[in-house]
Amino acid sequence: MNFSEVFKQSNQLCKVSPDGKYLATCVQYRLVVRDINSLQIVHLYTCLDQVMHMEWSSDSLFILCAMYKRGLVQVWSLEQPDWHCKIDEGSIGLVSSRWSPDGRHILNTTEFNLRVTVWSLCTKAVSYIKYPKACQKGVDFSADGRYMALAERRECKDYISVFVCDDWHLLRHFESETQDLAGLEWSPNSCVLAVWDSCLEYKILLYSLDGRLLSLYSAYEWSLGIKSVAWSPSSQFLAVGSYDEKVRILNHITWKKITEFEHPATIINTKAVVFKEVEKRPVVGSEDLSIHQLTVDNSLFSTQSKYEITQLPAQVPVIKPDPDRANPKIGISTLAFSADNRFLATKNDNMPQSLWVWDMQRLSLLAVLEQTAPVRCFVWDPRRPRLALCTGNTKVYLWSPAGCVSVNVPVEGSFQVQSLFWHCSGSSLVLLSKEHVCLCYVDAEEEK
DSSP states (O other): OEEOOOEEOSTTOEEEOTTSSEEEEEETTEEEEEETTTOOEEEEEEOSSOOSEEEEOTTSSEEEEEEGGGTEEEEEESSOTTOEEEEEOGGGOOSEEEEOTTSSEEEEEOGGGOEEEEEETTTOOEEEEEOBOOSTBOEEEOTTSSEEEEEEEETTEEEEEEEETTTTEEEEEEEOSOSSEEEEEEOTTSSEEEEEEOTTSOOEEEEETTSOEEEEEOOOSSSOOEEEEEEOTTSSEEEEEETTSEEEEEETTTOOEEEEEEOOSEEOOTTOEEEEEEEEOOOOOGGGOOHHHHHTOGGGTSOEEEEEEOOSSEEOOOOOOOTTSSSOSOSEEEEEEOTTSSEEEEEETTSTTEEEEEETTTTEEEEEEEOSSOOOEEEEOSSSSOEEEEOSSSEEEEEETTEEEEEEOOOSSOOOOOEEEEOTTSSEEEEEOSSEEEEEEOOTTTTO
């Protein structure tokens, strides 16, 4: 593994272009675009205020920068650096801004979710969509870019509108059988829309494109319900994580549960491998020290770590949540399928130091990674079954079916990895600390 030099960023605003050629970072009010291979600056743009949100268009030709405090959006062009666009929402305010799939329309949600404004970059036309619901995930585009589903709230009821993205006409409008809709998400094949209720009621609904209710699934009543939802890339499975520390897998034919994955405090499954991170501080003799090393070489004192396989049965560290506080730290908060559908990674919030990997062919637990600190972020390689994770320290961790590895980020100063994501080719990882970004180049054969 090799590492690039470190660059500045702010607000964790760092994105690779969809075509994989450029890396865009925001530093306060500046937008910096670099060539992904040489990391040389290609374009430098100056915004009117500190950028709160940044997003590439789907064709990698434009970059949107939103300044929510000012109610402003600025759009920059890579092909014509002199061209720019400014959208001012005025006194109605701005809480979110995003591209449409065609990369030529911008959707702005105003303060208090009064409306969604659709701005066209080509014709300068403006369309308004009323009553958008303020919820966890109220807007989603189908993977083919043809349809947009929008959650609405009017007259104390939940509705769903499906729009055609070409000309923004309304295709379907129907009432949702939810008490308080929390989110919606299209299946990757764009055929089914999953809609789930707030955490107060366990209810997930599956709708067809024309608004027919295909199925309703509820695992239990009178207890905190759904916390996370994820489709498998093939659309064959829908994983539903809940506050009872279980993941239920629904199949795409009958929409019934085919299995459930429990996260027990004691692992007795003999086919699972428990990897435990063990830290080791290096012993440094006085003859090894020099003034240069003391001031510059941080790696001299950094804690090394490796994984050891734990004998079963193994105990998983559990934190007891406070029952008197809202949003208790319990249940499955994050789910992620590998690109080849073979594996599912899960995180249970009251076991924050552990990451669970499930085999979707055998429908059983494959591995548990027990870290020394709570897992902050984990992402699958988009090309091969390989998982990267970070825990807010100076290391990046990789898991594959072949095993686990822990790698120190060898940069000057302390680089605490807060989040990470893969380049679309799977050849490198973008690591983000609080104020810096660094690229980690992973060899294709690394997991072997």
